[in-house]
Amino acid sequence: MIENLSERYLRQYGLVYQDKLANLNILIKGDNEVLPFLLLNLAFCGAGSLQGGVYLDDVPDTVQDYHLQNPILFNPADKGKPFLKALRRIFRKEPYDERDAQSIYFKYNLHPLAPDFDVQKWPDDGFKHIIPDVVIYLPTTKSPVKKICDTAHVSLVGQVTPAGFYVGNEIINIENIETFEPNILTQSLASLCGSILCQEVIRLTNCIREYFILDQSMEILCRIKSETLRDWKKTPEAPLPFEARFRLGEELINTRIVSYNKDDDEVLVSLVLPKNSLTTRLITDSIEIVEEPLRKTGGLRDPLFFSFVEGEKLDTNTHSVIINEEVKIPTRLDSLKALVLGVGGIGTWLCALLAISPIKNLQLALIDHDARVEEHNLNRQILYTIHDIGKSKAEAASDSLKRLNSQVDIHPYQFEFQQIILKYLEKNATEEYQLISKDLLREKSDIEDKLNAMLAKDFIEAQVVLSCPDNFFTRLIINAACFLMKKVMINAGIGEGFFGSVDYYEPQDNDACLIQRYGKNTMMKVERQQCGGSLPIPSIVTTNSFVASVQSILALLKASGIKPKVNLINYDGKNFRFNAIKFPKIEGENIESVTNKLLSELD
Numbered sequence: 001m002i003e004n005l006s007e008r009y010l011r012q013y014g015l016v017y018q019d020k021l022a023n024l025n026i027l028i029k030g031d032n033e034v035l036p037f038l039l040l041n042l043a044f045c046g047a048g049s050l051q052g053g054v055y056l057d058d059v060p061d062t063v064q065d066y067h068l069q070n071p072i073l074f075n076p077a078d079k080g081k082p083f084l085k086a087l088r089r090i091f092r093k094e095p096y097d098e099r100d101a102q103s104i105y106f107k108y109n110l111h112p113l114a115p116d117f118d119v120q121k122w123p124d125d126g127f128k129h130i131i132p133d134v135v136i137y138l139p140t141t142k143s144p145v146k147k148i149c150d151t152a153h154v155s156l157v158g159q160v161t162p163a164g165f166y167v168g169n170e171i172i173n174i175e176n177i178e179t180f181e182p183n184i185l186t187q188s189l190a191s192l193c194g195s196i197l198c199q200e201v202i203r204l205t206n207c208i209r210e211y212f213i214l215d216q217s218m219e220i221l222c223r224i225k226s227e228t229l230r231d232w233k234k235t236p237e238a239p240l241p242f243e244a245r246f247r248l249g250e251e252l253i254n255t256r257i258v259s260y261n262k263d264d265d266e267v268l269v270s271l272v273l274p275k276n277s278l279t280t281r282l283i284t285d286s287i288e289i290v291e292e293p294l295r296k297t298g299g300l301r302d303p304l305f306f307s308f309v310e311g312e313k314l315d316t317n318t319h320s321v322i323i324n325e326e327v328k329i330p331t332r333l334d335s336l337k338a339l340v341l342g343v344g345g346i347g348t349w350l351c352a353l354l355a356i357s358p359i360k361n362l363q364l365a366l367i368d369h370d371a372r373v374e375e376h377n378l379n380r381q382i383l384y385t386i387h388d389i390g391k392s393k394a395e396a397a398s399d400s401l402k403r404l405n406s407q408v409d410i411h412p413y414q415f416e417f418q419q420i421i422l423k424y425l426e427k428n429a430t431e432e433y434q435l436i437s438k439d440l441l442r443e444k445s446d447i448e449d450k451l452n453a454m455l456a457k458d459f460i461e462a463q464v465v466l467s468c469p470d471n472f473f474t475r476l477i478i479n480a481a482c483f484l485m486k487k488v489m490i491n492a493g494i495g496e497g498f499f500g501s502v503d504y505y506e507p508q509d510n511d512a513c514l515i516q517r518y519g520k521n522t523m524m525k526v527e528r529q530q531c532g533g534s535l536p537i538p539s540i541v542t543t544n545s546f547v548a549s550v551q552s553i554l555a556l557l558k559a560s561g562i563k564p565k566v567n568l569i570n571y572d573g574k575n576f577r578f579n580a581i582k583f584p585k586i587e588g589e590n591i592e593s594v595t596n597k598l599l600s601e602l603d
């Protein structure tokens with residue numbers, strides 16, 4: 001168990017019954033590409049971490065070559081080592097042996113991903129002692145897994161195809177393909193499938209709170225007596241002659257006095273604690289909303305199969321995925337230059353997936369204004385561990401990505417993508433821009449000018465712009481910048497709890513406008529989703545990893561010259577709703593007029 005469980009899972013408090021989730025018994029049978037990502041999602045949300053457990057069956061005893069394709073969990077030195085020990089080493093920082101414990105890498109470079117998470121081997125007579133709440137099947141084309149007759153409440157299957165994924169109750173066959181060779185999409189598809197499977201574990205075991213508090217405050221009434229109050233009451237307009245503060249442990253909160261009643265030498269003071277403070281949350285989280293018992297379900301209502309390109313379809317009668325010969329996904333990319341705006345819940349998963357995909361030359365420019373990683377980030381932000389708390393997010397993400405793939409060229413910016421960057425990009429259209437850039441990059445230049453010039457250069461060179469900031473207005477500025485430079489923008493965001501969406505904008509198709517999809521009033525909002533401080537917005541790993549996986553898939557398709565068949569994907573994990581559409585262009589105000597307005601405001 002980690003030292004402070006409440007802090008680690010703070011972001012998902014109110015969304016799930018954490019104790020119930022931590023007491024689940026989950027059996028995973030099989031070892032396909034989805035397994036590492038399913039384990040990561042289960043670990044980050046705390047599934048099976050208390051009285052329950054996560055058990056593996058039909059997996060090899062030792063780490064195989066194909067496991068090394070996922071460097072998030074394995075590295076080349078793990079090959080041939082006991083499989084379960086390799087998992088415990090990365091999740092819990094448990095050494096293989098004494099020699100491993102004394103190694104420099106283990107001591108100083110290996111940090112536990114989820115110290116309270118454990119994975120165990122399913123015993124041969126397991127069903128005599130343990131009744132799993134969930135059984136998940138992960139079959140491969142080389143090692144099919146047979147479904148068992150069990151008493152589990154939930155039964156799930158997860159598989160990936162060359163360009164799609166499947167989540168359902170029945171194991172499917174993949175036709176027209178003898179062996180499934182990994183391609184550039186495989187890791188991201190497996191991550192997408194793993195996030196949905198984990199979310200379905202949460203949903204189908206009734207661990208989701210049907211009602212959760214989005215907003216809260218707390219008021220305390222104090223009756224205070226003092227002889228000095230008799231003189232004070234003689235001056236009706238005078239403020240209180242004292243201040244009242246609230247202390248809980250080491251936390252000192254300056255409260256706001258909203259009203260008081262005068263009566264001789266006494267006063268009744270009403271103190272309101274700051275809205276959504278940690279103290280308020282800790283107390284209000286003790287309030288239990290009694291809900292009507294939910295009906296147990298044996299699985300999904302309908303299977304979900306989706307392919308990001310034309311040419312793959314599911315035949316529900318034969319439980320087979322039929323793949324046309326035209327579906328050709330490359331096994332490797334020569335290069336990709338991407339600009340990633342925001343390395344929080346979405347951005348960390350996105351960058352990790354790109355870093356472990358088969359790309360020969362990968363360049364990532366990372367922009368995030370957050371000055372520090374906080375402990376409550378650790379329930380979903382895959383690049384950070386407890387050792388990164390207090391570090392700049394951009395720098396900490398850069399260090400973690402280098403450990404995943406030392407060949408990645410990373411340009412980190414602890415910087416906010418602001419309206420002024422549009423001026424730097426606009427200058428690119430003029431002949432003197434190169435001279436301006438050279439002047440700005442000299443040491444004597446103002447540091448902010450220098451950063452803007454460097455960022456503009458990375459923006460201009462990027463093949464794709466990946467947007468995942470914490471407010472709508474920054475997304476609008478990103479969209480305006482992409483419009484100016486004719487860049488593909490892939491925008492990802494999450495709503496309260498379990499809702500996420502990804503938008504794909506291709507300027508060549510005149511479909512590069514957030515304004516038309518979400519309205520000008522929405523996009524002009526400057527309020528940030530609170531990702532730090534006393535009480536961040538509710539968030540869980542499954543939604544973040546889902547949208548990041550979709551974002552990664554669309555970026556890789558773009559870099560491969562393959563156009564995705566949809567440009568808008570919405571996901572509601574609470575109700576298992578997946579909606580992928582081709583959003584039409586709408587006439588009316590668009591990003592061009594808004595971009596001109598943003599530029600004019602800078603003059």
